[in-house]
Amino acid sequence: YVDDAEIRLLGDSGTIISHQANMAANRGVAPPIPALRAAGCPVALGTDNNTNDVFLVMRIALLTERIRRNRDGDQIPGLKPQPEDVLADCTLGGARAVGEEERIGTLEVGKKADLIVVDTLRPHLVPAGRILSALIHCGHAGDIESTMVDGRFLMRDRRILTMDEGAILREAEAVGRRIWSRVEEASPVQVPRLERPG
Incomplete structure (x- = not known):
């Protein structure tokens, strides 16, 4: 739902993208996550509502981003993102989205x-x-x-x-x-x- 100019604006402002992969897939949409990442937008995964399974959300995010990258002409289809990338979106990305990255999102001394x-x-x-x-x-x-x-x-x-x-x-x-x-x-x-x- 965003064009190239809007993606640049989002990236320039450091807007955090709350990616509701399951909801988007239910609507037949593969959001331009690769372009948003390239523009500098941090990404956080969300479950949207109901009783969504976070593993399913990560799987859908991984697969739809790979589909989008393949459609957009990535050099090596299926290489990005890797499971580690979507786990980071889910954990540290989620913490960053709510301004809590100093307290949660990773297992480190001093964090919850x-x-x-x-x-x-x-x-x-x-x-x-x-x-x-x-x-x-x-x-x-x-x-x-x-x-x-x-x-x-x-x-x-x-x-x-x-x-x-x-x-x-x-x-x-x-x-x-x-x-x-x-x-x-x-x-x-x-x-x-x-x-x-x-």
Whole structure:
């Protein structure tokens, strides 16, 4: 949605691009990320909304940028970006986008200890010549077994430690059913719905 002159302006001003790769792909758009990078725009990956899987977002960002570069005549198709590039967009790029790169985005002494532990012994991840490449190309959120934020585990061995996940899910289901009932009552068009047993 930007032309060459606008890309130059964005680059000259150091505008941080919040790349919502999944949302763009859903709309059939491959944003001009290579041109924005070349103009000097830092890139941050985002999940847009809903329950997007960050591994899927990184995969879509990697693939759509490669498609865009190939279409735009890159010398060696598929060479850029590499998985390390999209991971940096996701971590440090995200931290930079919210002005927190001095506190988060990388694992360094003095920064918050925000990290995930990934179960890499999964059928879709082995054998892996490069584990990061396998994660970006084949991984998904279900591979995360533990999550730490600021040095504190929020999830350990796939179990949420900070809240009653079952109670929250039951409440969300009940609220969702109430909302959908109201939508169906108010709407002239019936929303198709499969009833759950029990």
